[in-house]
Amino acid sequence: MVKQVVTTICFVLFHCIISYWAFTSSCSIHSSTKIIIPAVARYFGTKGRYEEVNAYLIDDILAINNSLVTLPSSKCSEIHLTAIIRHGTRYPTIKNIQKMREFYDLVVRDATGNLNCLSEIKSQWKMWYTDDMDGRLVDKGREDHRHLAQRLIKWFPSLLTEENVRHGRVKLITSSKHRCVNSTIAFREGLMEGLRIEAELELAVNDALMRYFDQCERFVKEVENNKSALQEVKSFNEGPEMKRVMEKMADRLVVPFASITDDSVEAGFFLCAYEFAIQELNPPWCQLFDEVDAQVMEYAGDLKQYWKRSYGHEINSKSSCILFHDLFHRLDQVVTQINSDGIVSEAVTVQVGHAETLLPLLTLLDLFKDDIPLSSTNFATQHNRIFRSGKIVPYAANLLVVLYKCPEGIRMGVRLNEKSLTLPGLTDPVPMYEDVKKRYRALLEGCDQETVCKINNS
Ligand SMILES: *[C@@H]1O[C@H](CO)[C@@H](O)[C@H](O)[C@H]1NC(C)=O
Ligand SMILES: *[C@@H]1O[C@H](CO)[C@@H](O)[C@H](O)[C@H]1NC(C)=O
Ligand SMILES: *[C@@H]1O[C@H](CO)[C@@H](O)[C@H](O)[C@H]1NC(C)=O
Numbered sequence: 001m002v003k004q005v006v007t008t009i010c011f012v013l014f015h016c017i018i019s020y021w022a023f024t025s026s027c028s029i030h031s032s033t034k035i036i037i038p039a040v041a042r043y044f045g046t047k048g049r050y051e052e053v054n055a056y057l058i059d060d061i062l063a064i065n066n067s068l069v070t071l072p073s074s075k076c077s078e079i080h081l082t083a084i085i086r087h088g089t090r091y092p093t094i095k096n097i098q099k100m101r102e103f104y105d106l107v108v109r110d111a112t113g114n115l116n117c118l119s120e121i122k123s124q125w126k127m128w129y130t131d132d133m134d135g136r137l138v139d140k141g142r143e144d145h146r147h148l149a150q151r152l153i154k155w156f157p158s159l160l161t162e163e164n165v166r167h168g169r170v171k172l173i174t175s176s177k178h179r180c181v182n183s184t185i186a187f188r189e190g191l192m193e194g195l196r197i198e199a200e201l202e203l204a205v206n207d208a209l210m211r212y213f214d215q216c217e218r219f220v221k222e223v224e225n226n227k228s229a230l231q232e233v234k235s236f237n238e239g240p241e242m243k244r245v246m247e248k249m250a251d252r253l254v255v256p257f258a259s260i261t262d263d264s265v266e267a268g269f270f271l272c273a274y275e276f277a278i279q280e281l282n283p284p285w286c287q288l289f290d291e292v293d294a295q296v297m298e299y300a301g302d303l304k305q306y307w308k309r310s311y312g313h314e315i316n317s318k319s320s321c322i323l324f325h326d327l328f329h330r331l332d333q334v335v336t337q338i339n340s341d342g343i344v345s346e347a348v349t350v351q352v353g354h355a356e357t358l359l360p361l362l363t364l365l366d367l368f369k370d371d372i373p374l375s376s377t378n379f380a381t382q383h384n385r386i387f388r389s390g391k392i393v394p395y396a397a398n399l400l401v402v403l404y405k406c407p408e409g410i411r412m413g414v415r416l417n418e419k420s421l422t423l424p425g426l427t428d429p430v431p432m433y434e435d436v437k438k439r440y441r442a443l444l445e446g447c448d449q450e451t452v453c454k455i456n457n458s
Pocket of ligand 1: 068
């Protein structure tokens with residue numbers, strides 16, 4: 001009995017020491033060169049690293065993992081790839097930089113808690129984000145695209161070839177935003193490096209395609225500029241789960257609860273996420289959030305994406321009709337060419353845009369759709385939801401649409417972030433192209449951008 005108690009006490013003590021050691025050591029980070037991944041990194045949502053989705057890349061950024069992809073029979077050959085890619089890792093936007101600075105000032109000025117990370121923030125950490133960084137691509141973001149290009153060469157060795165580049169059969173299209181243009185330039189560099197060539201390859205800027213959301217009048221009016229369209233987000237941020245995160249934050253900092261807002265905990269979470277994404281540091285900021293806090297912050301972010309870019313409002317996905325038709329128009333053209341002289345004029349089309357470009361399109365295709373909508377009151381029951389923006393649209397997220405020529409006809413494969421997806425409503429992971437077109441017939445015959453985006457003035 002006594003022995004048992006002693007053992008238990010020893011065990012508990014040991015546990016405490018270990019936890020304390022883990023806690024303090026992860027709070028002081030600058031000494032180690034190996035990247036320590038913050039415990040909450042998988043909750044960063046759209047501010048998450050691509051490596052969090054494909055962990056094997058941490059060891060080898062140029063690795064491809066065939067076990068994540070379903071191929072058609074070996075009698076098939078690849079004839080076309082369209083890759084729709086989000087820009088790489090970027091700085092925060094000016095609005096968020098300002099929120100981050102306010103929170104930093106609050107911690108430095110008012111926090112009296114004695115957590116190690118607080119003293120580290122106060123004595124060592126510097127607020128180095130400046131307003132002019134406003135959403136620009138960072139070095140890591142250039143690497144994201146350079147490496148993705150090199151992996152795509154490995155995935156599609158018969159499509160991303162010197163010959164196809166030299167004959168203008170590889171096209172690069174980008175949003176006009178500097179972070180996208182620079183991502184596309186980095187992608188091109190990766191391509192040339194991977195193919196060991198130097199060749200002319202122009203970028204085409206096309207906002208009608210890559211920033212269609214700005215040009216869809218109805219979306220802008222009904223969602224983008226409409227506060228009540230995001231009521232669920234607001235309610236969640238004023239609700240009990242967020243309040244608990246704010247209380248815990250006030251306790252950790254030892255500041256009055258009234259000085260903490262949902263904006264300030266968001267800013268603290270951004271500091272945690274950006275320091276990791278940009279500098280690959282496990283910053284002291286991350287210690288201000290436990291796992292449940294991070295899950296609440298993730299849900300707040302997912303709710304926003306859901307109501308602003310996805311299933312929350314029908315116009316969100318419909319605003320991408322133009323990109324949807326652009327894709328299928330090109331696929332049709334490839335099929336026609338294969339059936340006539342067999343020469344495909346666009347072997348690879350790369351389109352670089354935003355999370356806001358990808359999400360509505362994925363939504364239009366009915367992907368990542370939970371049975372029950374995400375709302376301000378169902379955080380707990382949505383614990384296992386499939387709509388997780390960190391999994392769907394991290395930095396450099398990519399939708400890959402591949403056409404294969406097979407003895408039985410043309411097949412189509414879809415991958416998101418280098419993993420095969422089965423389109424909802426279809427059972428074959430690499431279905432016949434005709435079956436895909438049947439599945440989406442209503443959209444192919446409708447989904448007209450002009451009609452959909454027009455405001456019905458009464
Ligand atoms: C590839 O992905 C599978 C499934 O996620 C994983 O188990 C495996 O370790 C990965 N392979 C490599 C080489 O990392
Ligand atoms: C884009 O890249 C160029 C060249 O590396 C650099 O001079 C410029 O500042 C970058 N722009 C942005 C917005 O990142
Ligand atoms: C704003 O959004 C709400 C909720 O979706 C909707 O009922 C309302 O019609 C929208 N307002 C405008 C001006 O579109």
